[in-house]
Structures are given as C-alpha cells and as structure tokens.
Amino acid sequence: QVQLVESGGGLVQPGGSLRLSCATSGIIFRLYAMAWYRQAPGKQRELVAHITSGGSTDYVDSVKGRFTISRDNTKNTVYLQMNSLKPEDTAVYYCNCGAAWGQGTQVTVSS
DSSP, rough: OEEEEEOOEEEEOOOOEEEEOOOOSSOOOOGOOOEEEEOOOOOOEEEEEETTTTEEEEOOGGGTTTTTEEETTTTTTTEEESSSSSGGGGEEEEEOOSSBOOOOOOEOOOO
C-alpha cells in the first residue's frame, strides 16, 4: 500500500531553518506530483508547496522566497527546506501524493 512518512520537524527559533523529508513507498514516485500542506491549530489545512513530476514548483504567497520544495527520484523522497521561519509557520506539516497522506510532523517556531 501507499505510505508517506514525514520527518524533520521540531522546535526552532524565529529566523531559523528546518528541512522536512517525506519518504514514500508503494507508488512509482517519479510519476507523481507531490505537495506539502500544513495545518495550524484551529485553522484549515492549506497547500504550502507543490512540485510536479517534471520538477516545476509553486508556493503559497506567504512562503515564497523562504521555502523550497525539491524531490529526489532516486530516493523516492520529497523535501521542504524552510528558511527564515516565523511563528506563523507553526503547524503540523503533511506531505501528499494525491493517493495518500502522511502522518504529519510538527513544526514549532518560538523563542
């Protein structure tokens, strides 16, 4: 079955960086567009970043210039590099392949 496993979350100070990873199995990874979503307490889940099978990327306006989504088709893994983190980036981050969701990884930005 399809499995997505996120890792790399944690507690970071404002202005800091984190890199999230999402390891996949059960899909032909190179054929799938991948996305990162996030959900903050009391808010709806929102799309943060998207990458096509060909490597084209798109971002929600609030993270443009700070976050970078990338993929490694040899490792069946998608990444989210997050720089210049802000308290409003605090959320559970999920990856998605269209067929399944991961379990999420908590990102907390606080001093």
